[in-house]
Amino acid sequence: MSDLPRHIEIHEEGPREGFQFERGIYPLDQRVRLVDMLAETGLRQIQVASFVSRTRVPQMADAEQWFARLRPRSGVRYTGLWLSEAGFTRAQATPGISLLGTLYFYASDAFSRQNNGIGAAEMAEQQRQWIARYRQAGLAIEAAYLMTAFGCNLQGRIESADALRQAEDIIELCRQEGLVLPALYLADTVGWAVPASVERLVGALRERHPQLRIGLHLHDTRGSGLANVYAALRLGVDLYDASVAGLGGCPFAGHASGSAGNICTEDLVFMAHEMGIETGVDLPALLEAAREAERIIGHPLAGRVMHAGLLRS
């Protein structure tokens, strides 16, 4: 266990994931309250909202107001998501937002076509334009995501060797653009990873690119989420996306299950703390936020620790 990191960094994605995933539109003051509670827990980065089509995603139509109503807490980065130039322009005009230069690549060509209307190669070329655009805007590129790094329901399993090659293509594309990629996220977008595949891909990447910081964006679609985290922790991975209360997924029937269920922030924090790994997060405060999230959403969410309670030692 010698490679277990002493500290991990967790990026909270629950608000954006959760309120976008649910069909209803929740009152702005409830969404604001949840983000304000999260900002008090010690989490240093919280994805608040996405800047996407207001007609296609009405849940996110008031993203600007959401940011405007937050009680900004110093040391916390409030981030947003955009996929188009129009969305980026809206984000740039939003006070209080931390604009992060993030690149998106797809291991699955079929999944990219379904989600973006273009294949993985064309999507990769578009990222060059995003690099240029972020530079023009004075933003540093913080990270790239390799989406569907382990597989997807359209194209099936992505073998580690293929994902590794694609990760190296990303590194090379960045190099060509004069950029040393600070972090690469392996995203298990629709829940195909198991510990063995995490270990294979992270291990190979770590061996060939020891300086590259690796992050994991994991979904707990089939229950292996924290097992996958443990496989990554053992290899020293110290950067994780997660959603408070498991927001953004519904483990039960009736939702589009294939894409459901980010790993749960407080379950991750609990496991890390119990293993002596620091997160900087106040777990009881986070549990309060998780319970508030469940009250707001109005149906049971997937988080475990919020329902079971903390250990009494």
Next chain:
Amino acid sequence: MSDLPRHIEIHEEGPREGFQFERGIYPLDQRVRLVDMLAETGLRQIQVASFVSRTRVPQMADAEQWFARLRPRSGVRYTGLWLSEAGFTRAQATPGISLLGTLYFYASDAFSRQNNGIGAAEMAEQQRQWIARYRQAGLAIEAAYLMTAFGCNLQGRIESADALRQAEDIIELCRQEGLVLPALYLADTVGWAVPASVERLVGALRERHPQLRIGLHLHDTRGSGLANVYAALRLGVDLYDASVAGLGGCPFAGHASGSAGNICTEDLVFMAHEMGIETGVDLPALLEAAREAERIIGHPLAGRVMHAGLLRS
């Protein structure tokens, strides 16, 4: 990953755990149907019912009839649970049951007092009588359980060194009785284990007693269940208790959460198969049984794969 076992043995505990845990009494034909479905999945050992006080546990009052109504499948062991001599006598008189000689020890003295009315040391002494009783009945001792091996809410955390010492006391007690213990289960009775503590305890036990077969009985109370399995798999552990659909627990508020939630059989089978580890279980058939369990119970159960579906590769 060289120590990952090629095959693991899973003992199904869902029927007994689930129908005993739920407050309602479910029709016998539904309980029979679930066990019959499970027996068709390739699972080789299924715990059906417990022989306990009919007034205190009315859900299990008709344990004998439950066994009598099963459609026995060759190669499947249908087992039961008892804690008293009277219960054992009932089990002995039940046709179709596989009687297993199992011993129960407690790492937590406080938990033993609460559950058994006697402390851990006295409980251990009683196990000598069970050894004698099983021998008189012509039963082999199959396994011993060390309950609350990682901690409990009454006594707090059990350090690995303490649990190891208690495991060795069990081995020594058996040796004094002329018995080489075939398997020792480490039971995380109320969900205190994390991968690091599993690794410490299993690793120490493995090192000192390489011939001893280790089993794990894990609860997913705080979300680390399959992460704990992965930690154990890496150390070669090939014996697991689990509950179909996560029966026997409720991840949501309103139940006695401290004791809730065995790891889910089909999520375990899924993870194992995806890592190339055989279980002998037909996963689609098991998913059908899990969905039937949820229909019978009548509220959402914790299993993930049963809701998300299998991978489409």
